[in-house]
Amino acid sequence: MSGLTVSRLAEIPDALRIARCRSLPNLGPRLLFFSGGSALNDIAHSLKGYTHNSRHLITPFDSGGSSQVLRAAFNMPAVGDLRSRLMALADESDLGQPDIFRLFTHRLPANAEAAVLRAEARAILTGEHPLICAVSQPMRQLIQTQLRSFAEAMPADFDFRKASVGNLILAGGYLANDRALEPVLFLMSKMVAVQGTVRSIVDANLQIGAELADGTIIIGQSKLTGKEMPPLTQSIRRLFLAEGDAEVTPERVKLPERNLRLIETADLICYPPGSLYSSVIANLLPLGVGAAIARRTVPKVYLPSLGPDPECPGLGLVDQVEALLEQLRRDAGGDCPADRLLQFVLCDGDSFAAADARELGRRHGIVCMAQTLASEANPTRYDPRRVCDSLVSLT
Template sequence: MVATSITRSAEIPDRLRIERCRSLPNLGPRLLFFSGGSALNGISRALKSYTFNSAHLITPFDSGGSSQVLRQAFDMPAVGDLRSRLMALADETTLGQPDIYRLFHHRLPADVPPAELAEEFASLLQGAHPYIRAIAQPMRGLILSNLRAFARNKPGDFDLAHASIGNLIIAGGYMLNDHALEPVLFLMSKMVEVRGTVRAVVDANLHVGADLSDGRRVIGQRQLTGKEEPPIDSPIARLFLSDGTRELPPGDVRLPKRNRKLIEQADLICYPPGSLYTSVIANLLPAGAGNAVALREVPKVYVPSLGHDPECPGMRLTDQVDALLSALRRDAGNDCPAERLITMVLTDAAALDAGAAVEIAERHGVPCIPVDLCAPDAADVYDPERLCDALVSLS
């Protein structure tokens, strides 16, 4: 049976459920997000008022900015998006939290003489920097231990210009924990009392690659996002994981059991706004991800970006749903019904293309649910509280 193309739900927002979650966020729903980049950080900050139990599987495949410098120096996964999500979910009421937040977001200057750059970095290592001194023990000692581990292991020609201190601290923890991300992410979550769970979808130093519709192949996230390189001018036909030079067979990279368990326990699964391919679909590439989603019988909500996505040239909402389903079915099987992978498309009422909604319903049986979700002063941005209201209502 074909679902109604546009479904208006009287239960969104469900004010009773919203107020219950706000009064007891420690008992809030387990919302799981396949995410990356910064698009969800504002929403994550708002989400802390509703639940302390959200889970965020983050792509560690960023190949641009300061994350790329660390990847090249230490053969490690990208950590910038993980750091920013940890900070977005940190408990802002904890004593000393603003000081930690300030340190983790601090970047070394990019336009000063090398001697001045080295001097500031040395003051951090010595614990003399005001941002370090402001942090109480024992947390200060833990941070310094990680930062000094980074300093001991960094190459002599490592470029500290514009380096994120938070990224350097995570990199040092990575060295101290036998080149594993999970222990340092766990420790940092405890440091800043993260209201949720933040994990890399896989703990591996890999890249995303894409076959474009015009036959070209590109490897590296920075080649696709349109931020550091010119935007692509041909739609992405297929995304894959790579070691940096070649495509890896699908079974070579598997979703860790601990992350599969997060999916198995989720009350709602969300494919959130952000770069469709490098922030969302990239998380679905490890073997086991699509099947885990298909087996979990909970709402599975696609929230498309409202603004322009440079990764989707010429793509309508219908094409984006097709791309998401195609990625999930690579693991779940081509015969997996669409409703086991996406149960609804949730978007702002004013932004919804009625023709696309009809096409999605006819092709996949997936309804589109229009709700007033955009920010009052920006038609291309979701209002964090309105979107959280909707997701909590559906969970």
């Protein structure tokens, strides 16, 4: 671990480090997260008080909810998780853009009459909606340009129920920029003054596929998470990316150079809470991710979910860590030492078994750090400030 030991970490004056970050978040550490979904959003929101330099690599492979409506209509990657992380990191100070934030986070109703829904959608697309009119120029014109691109390509029967306006703007920007996500993500980041960096792990329109323990193949993220489909009854043996129903080899899905640089300059790498396979391991599938992580000699931390994960039936903490290591070694090499991929499991003291900690140490030399991290109001959720304190203390 490049000379970094637990004893040395214990000598770090945590309170001073935390106070320094909170007083100068613009100079805060470059914490990198491989995530997707909403599980990290509360922590990301709190993280703005510690650092404006966090990096978030997000999966664009969601196949449920309003993102799937856009994917089906425009044959594009999923943008919902990207938009929600951008909003979690948006500047909320007096220097921010509250009118744009309100527009980007607005959702159309789920159960309105068709005529009412169409009327609101039309007002949004023509720029007559009060939320758009409240945005000052030139931002309003930039937003309307993206929405015009969306409207011009929109199918006549597009389903606006529960549509996120921010997602519509991202979709329009994707279409307007030769079907590329990065330009419109950059634009939206500037519009709401995002205090961090949010990128899609790859700019590719693919699906997640899983091979289960009995050999069954499942294609589609929404079929794994237990939210829109019944939860899995057996464990996932292997995750992969697919185009249609066909598996895509890693050589066809390479980590972009811009994201490689984020890993190469990170001060800490975190595998955060969320669906283990479709939110975390999915980010590790592109070629080059595991090798880049192995080369970077900084603390690498797994923060497991506190509540049950429907993607992990029958899997305990040791199994989850080994699933992470297995995927990382597919890229970094089967003989890559564990401490180059993961050194710490940051655990809530009341939510893990001491036997798991001993086993992780025995098998892989991984250190479990037991702290008080759960929310007092909901023990299945992390307290964002406690987590941020712990992560910053490790840098």
